[in-house]
Amino acid sequence: MRYREALNQALREELEADDNVFIMGEDIGVFQGAFKVTEGLLEDFGEKRVRDTPISENTIVGAGVGAAMGGLRPIVEIMTINFSLLALDQIINAAASVRYMFGGQVGVPMVIRMPQGGGHQLGPTHSHCLEALYLHIPGLLVAVPSTAADAKGLLKTAIRDPNPVIFIEHEALYGRKGEVPENGDAEPMRFGEAAIRREGEDVTIVGISRQALVAADAAETLADEHEIEAEVIDPRTLRPLDLDTIIESVKKTNRAVIVEEGWPHGGVGANLAALIQEQAFDHLDAPVGRVTGADTPMPYSKPLEQAAMPHSEHVVKAVLSTFRDL
Amino acid sequence: MKYSPTRMAEAKAEDQQQGQTEPHDGPFPHAEDDRSPEERLPVDPGEHHDLPDREHCEEILRKMLLIRRFEERAGEMYTKAAIGGFLHLAIGEEAAIVGATLAMRDTDFLISTYREHGQALARGTDPRRVMAELFGRQDGVSKGHGGSMHLFDIEKRFMGGYGIVGGNLPLAVGLGLASDYQETDDVTVCMLGDGAINQGNFGESLNLAALWSLPIVFLVINNQFGMGTAIERASAITDLSKRGDGFGVPGARCNGMDVLDTKDELENALRKAREDRTPQLVEAVTYRFRGHSMADPEEYRSKEEVEEWRRRDPITTFGERVKDEDVLSQDDIDGFDEEAQSTVEEAVEFATQSPFPDLDALYDDLYAYSGDEPGWYVVDERAPETHKGEDLREHSSDAMRELAEAGAAYAKVGDAEERRKRPDPDEGEEPSSGPRDEEGGGD
Ligand SMILES: Cc1ncc(C[n+]2csc(CCOP(=O)(O)OP(=O)(O)O)c2C)c(N)n1
Ligand SMILES: [Mg+2]
Numbered sequence: 001m002r003y004r005e006a007l008n009q010a011l012r013e014e015l016e017a018d019d020n021v022f023i024m025g026e027d028i029g030v031f032q033g034a035f036k037v038t039e040g041l042l043e044d045f046g047e048k049r050v051r052d053t054p055i056s057e058n059t060i061v062g063a064g065v066g067a068a069m070g071g072l073r074p075i076v077e078i079m080t081i082n083f084s085l086l087a088l089d090q091i092i093n094a095a096a097s098v099r100y101m102f103g104g105q106v107g108v109p110m111v112i113r114m115p116q117g118g119g120h121q122l123g124p125t126h127s128h129c130l131e132a133l134y135l136h137i138p139g140l141l142v143a144v145p146s147t148a149a150d151a152k153g154l155l156k157t158a159i160r161d162p163n164p165v166i167f168i169e170h171e172a173l174y175g176r177k178g179e180v181p182e183n184g185d186a187e188p189m190r191f192g193e194a195a196i197r198r199e200g201e202d203v204t205i206v207g208i209s210r211q212a213l214v215a216a217d218a219a220e221t222l223a224d225e226h227e228i229e230a231e232v233i234d235p236r237t238l239r240p241l242d243l244d245t246i247i248e249s250v251k252k253t254n255r256a257v258i259v260e261e262g263w264p265h266g267g268v269g270a271n272l273a274a275l276i277q278e279q280a281f282d283h284l285d286a287p288v289g290r291v292t293g294a295d296t297p298m299p300y301s302k303p304l305e306q307a308a309m310p311h312s313e314h315v316v317k318a319v320l321s322t323f324r325d326l
Numbered sequence: 327m328k329y330s331p332t333r334m335a336e337a338k339a340e341d342q343q344q345g346q347t348e349p350h351d352g353p354f355p356h357a358e359d360d361r362s363p364e365e366r367l368p369v370d371p372g373e374h375h376d377l378p379d380r381e382h383c384e385e386i387l388r389k390m391l392l393i394r395r396f397e398e399r400a401g402e403m404y405t406k407a408a409i410g411g412f413l414h415l416a417i418g419e420e421a422a423i424v425g426a427t428l429a430m431r432d433t434d435f436l437i438s439t440y441r442e443h444g445q446a447l448a449r450g451t452d453p454r455r456v457m458a459e460l461f462g463r464q465d466g467v468s469k470g471h472g473g474s475m476h477l478f479d480i481e482k483r484f485m486g487g488y489g490i491v492g493g494n495l496p497l498a499v500g501l502g503l504a505s506d507y508q509e510t511d512d513v514t515v516c517m518l519g520d521g522a523i524n525q526g527n528f529g530e531s532l533n534l535a536a537l538w539s540l541p542i543v544f545l546v547i548n549n550q551f552g553m554g555t556a557i558e559r560a561s562a563i564t565d566l567s568k569r570g571d572g573f574g575v576p577g578a579r580c581n582g583m584d585v586l587d588t589k590d591e592l593e594n595a596l597r598k599a600r601e602d603r604t605p606q607l608v609e610a611v612t613y614r615f616r617g618h619s620m621a622d623p624e625e626y627r628s629k630e631e632v633e634e635w636r637r638r639d640p641i642t643t644f645g646e647r648v649k650d651e652d653v654l655s656q657d658d659i660d661g662f663d664e665e666a667q668s669t670v671e672e673a674v675e676f677a678t679q680s681p682f683p684d685l686d687a688l689y690d691d692l693y694a695y696s697g698d699e700p701g702w703y704v705v706d707e708r709a710p711e712t713h714k715g716e717d718l719r720e721h722s723s724d725a726m727r728e729l730a731e732a733g734a735a736y737a738k739v740g741d742a743e744e745r746r747k748r749p750d751p752d753e754g755e756e757p758s759s760g761p762r763d764e765e766g767g768g769d
Contacts, residue, residue, distance in 0.1 A: 030626050031554030054524035054560040055491050055552055083490065086525070121410030121462070123473040125489030264707040295704035296692050300473030301462030302410055303682045303734035313732040314708050317725065 025077030062090035096139030124297035129262035148178035153189030192240030200229035218315035257289035372587030418615035421640030425588025440475035442487035454676035463680035492525030502540035521552020536574035570607035582610030
């Protein structure tokens with residue numbers, strides 16, 4: 001099943017399971033979603049539960065927060081993560097804060113879904129990876145699924161969770177196939193549980209969002225060409241973060257490299273590097289390495305865009321540099 | 327089965343028979359619109375305007391034809407994978423673009439949306455450099471950093487295309503403020519779509535423009551759809567010329583399929599903005615003949631509707647008129663068309679010859695700095711080596727260079743094979759060949 005179909009299935013199952021779940025967003029109904037994640041939902045669930053909205057991101061998200069406070073379980077689709085920046089006010093000042101600032105009297109059980117990522121020449125207003133931005137905000141949960149199974153499992157959990165969840169998909173993953181367990185209902189996937197994609201003794205590579213796949217790719221090259229066995233970890237959710245699994249691994253390998261597509265300053269890797277050195281300084285044989293996207297807006301021109309994104313070669317190089325004699 | 331408005335209306339009628347009441351029907355009172363395409367948002371033919379002299383008729387036709395031919399060719403080059411990303415064509419909207427820009431002075435500012443190739447061409451930007459930008463080349467107007475959605479030409483006072491819907495509105499207010507502050511009599515024309523009008527900053531921008539008496543004309547290019555969402559599914563009030571009323575911005579509607587009506591309405595609006603310092607709103611009703619972007623399967627509207635609007639083709643109708651009134655002959659028109667086509671051909675040729683930006687250009691134009699300011703402006707973690715030190719600032723170590731090249735190799739530049747492969751989403755794991763179907767849907 002493809003990643004986008006897995007998401008569609010999760011939406012369907014949760015719409016069926018709970019009448020208070022509804023979904024709204026731009027072009028999700030008649031148009032069936034800019035990336036076709038909501039395909040067929042309008043037809044099957046009707047206009048009450050699958051609502052096309054005007055192009056008004058801040059208000060759509062805010063209306064979602066209000067609806068959640070009023071007892072519903074809204075899922076808001078934002079077409080692309082860059083457009084969620086128009087809704088930051090409602091996301092940070094409302095969704096993330098309401099429970100806290102009203103002393104727990106009311107919650108915001110909502111999901112804000114959006115895809116991120118470059119590689120399709122969409123240029124500086126449509127291509128960024130902003131998981132670090134959302135990771136920064138207390139009060140939000142942040143999911144970054146990289147496989148079809150995780151997409152489905154985590155989305156179902158997100159919809160049932162009583163907290164506001166920023167659910168970050170990746171544009172380059174929608175068409176990717178993966179095994180998805182039948183009956184996702186049996187065991188909802190938990191937030192805060194990392195997946196170890198590959199076991200290894202020599203270095204820990206943590207890959208975020210689509211970069212979890214790039215990291216796995218690099219691990220194969222490292223094994224084939226450099227006799228380095230990498231352990232590849234996909235945290236799957238950034239808040240809550242399964243730091244224990246990462247630290248356990250680093251204690252075993254004594255080296256860590258973090259791979260993300262977003263920007264370096266204040267990135268997920270910057271944060272994780274700080275946590276790793278705080279928790280496992282004595283176990284490190286080399287500085288924690290980071291591989292990130294270029295520190296620029298995403299350029300349109302194809303060679304520039306690809307040069308701005310991290311690839312397997314970058315990860316291999318970064319890992320090798322942690323083995324350099326100091 | 328696909329959604330259709332009629333089916334929706336039937337389903338709704340069934341629901342009502344079963345005793346379901348209004349509030350349960352969903353939020354779209356307009357969804358069951360069963361008016362014919364002609365009845366649906368009819369274009370008010372506008373006032374009748376006499377044809378201008380021969381020279382002006384020529385100019386109008388030349389510009390509209392250039393845009394049409396440019397867009398058609400750009401569409402072709404997109405299918406050949408010479409152009410990437412999203413490509414939004416303005417075929418059908420030429421009269422609105424040309425009518426509006428002809429009403430402007432050279433010193434007026436124009437700011438637009440991502441559907442803006444025509445705007446740049448109409449303002450006189452070199453078509454070769456526009457095409458080169460679409461190709462992502464070094465000689466593109468934005469040096470390949472921006473692409474189709476982000477054209478810019480400071481010399482022509484074309485202040486940009488913007489990929490964020492509604493994002494240009496506050497900037498227009500600022501441009502108007504700059505003109506007013508500097509006591510010039512320049513006006514800013516801000517183009518936006520019928521979809522953009524529902525962004526919050528529409529109201530905020532109009533209010534501020536009116537409050538500060540700024541010389542701005544907001545021109546809504548109402549092509550009746552925001553992507554696949556018909557205007558009556560997005561806007562409670564579909565006469566968009568009224569949307570400025572509560573903000574102190576007077577509105578008018580013109581026939582955006584009629585270049586003379588658009589020009590006339592814009593001239594009025596520009597005069598009022600310039601002389602009376604009152605911002606104006608003009609709605610040009612038009613239609614886009616092609617999909618929202620190149621990948622749009624257009625399942626949200628009927629072929630008949632598109633056909634109906636194609637009968638009002640702004641170029642054909644204007645061409646017929648100038649012939650009927652003996653201002654120009656068919657031969658003249660054919661001549662302009664050939665000129666337009668050869669200009670576009672040259673543009674394609676130029677764009678093809680222009681090199682891709684040097685990989686070192688990745689960091690160009692990020693900051694304005696002379697090179698001797700203290701502090702690190704950027705860090706580059708694409709190639710972490712331990713203890714790299716300050717030479718990062720140079721971005722030029724051999725390792726960096728190698729990796730930039732390794733990355734760029736993923737571009738498989740101009741590989742039409744890859745574009746053809748795209749419909750198979752199973753290939754999605756390869757970063758450079760995933761489905762790229764926002765705003766277009768169907769992969
Ligand atoms: C803030 C934001 N939200 C959503 C989008 C995706 N999007 C691109 S164009 C578009 C429709 C805009 O319609 P309209 O304003 O009528 O302009 P048109 O495309 O018809 O010229 C949408 C929803 C975007 N680019 N920016
Ligand atoms: Mg529109």
